[in-house]
Amino acid sequence: MTHDAALAHDLDGLQFRMVSSTASRVDPEAPTRFAYRQDGALVWGSYLGDTVTQGRFVGELQRERLSISFAHALRTDGTVVRGEAISRVERRTDGLLYLVESFAVDGVDHESVCVQV
Template identity: 65%
Template sequence: MPSTLFLDGMRFAMVSSTASEVDSDAPTTFDYHQDGRLIWGEYTGDTVTEGRFVGEIAGAEVRVSFAHALVSDGSVVRGDAVSRAEQEDDGRIRLIEDFAVDGIDHVSVCLQV
């Protein structure tokens, strides 16, 4: 992966998560915006009604703080995450994200669509 990521305008779909089962027919999708090292975006789908994130690009890592409302009960989940970027053989970017919810560590994987 290049030392500086450029994710502006890209969309990623969640393919797996240890925090919840991913609906492969309607996965959570993430839309990225970027200005220099600043990164922000929104996400929705599957277990999330609406979510937002903001953070920074640091080399091949994406570091963000996030908040989203759950479909199940409307409660708001907040946290911090660090994703490492890997390039697939077909050129797409895969983000492997480490995050914690309620003190429990999780990993999710998102793939550029």
């Protein structure tokens, strides 16, 4: 990874699992899991699980703000969902990183939380 003073976190090689979402119920037995790669401010990766059969994202990390574009296929019928999201990267008292993501679905604002695994 290229180091930059504007980068407060290194997400390269980290994995996260979704713990909550206002957009849908999170299956605690098979939550969506995210795999992150990072080179400087550029962040990309993949995700699957729960309601998603396959997903990809790409974006930019500046300090504690992660802005991404994403696309994934729904398990129910294969419909492709595309969108954009902004996450706050937080290191909490348990020492783990959390991603608190804000996004909109059909004009309704939502929030999800993912934790480092």
